[in-house]
Amino acid sequence: MRKLITVARQFRDDEKGAAMVEYTVLLGIITVAVIATVILVGTWVGGQWTTLNTTLQAATPAA
Known part of the structure; x- marks a missing residue:
């Protein structure tokens, strides 16, 4: 359990992870x-x- 909390804190403090999430959201919006x-x-x-074909x-002239 302690290891999970440590990993969660590291992910929260890691700015590369935040940038990756931001880029992923941006990519989703663009898509x-x-x-x-x-x-x-x-x-x-x-x-x-359709309009061109009808016109x-x-x-x-009918043959």
Whole structure:
């Protein structure tokens, strides 16, 4: 039990551990932002293609 308390104190006092946690949180935030951006841009592009397809079909004379 004493060893566990000692390890916990060392981890608390170690600034490298704190920096690692901060970088991990930052990486998580960036990852979520990138995924959200890709989804939003993908949805927008899909809508643009649908609009273009509809416009082109309406402009094409029936044979």
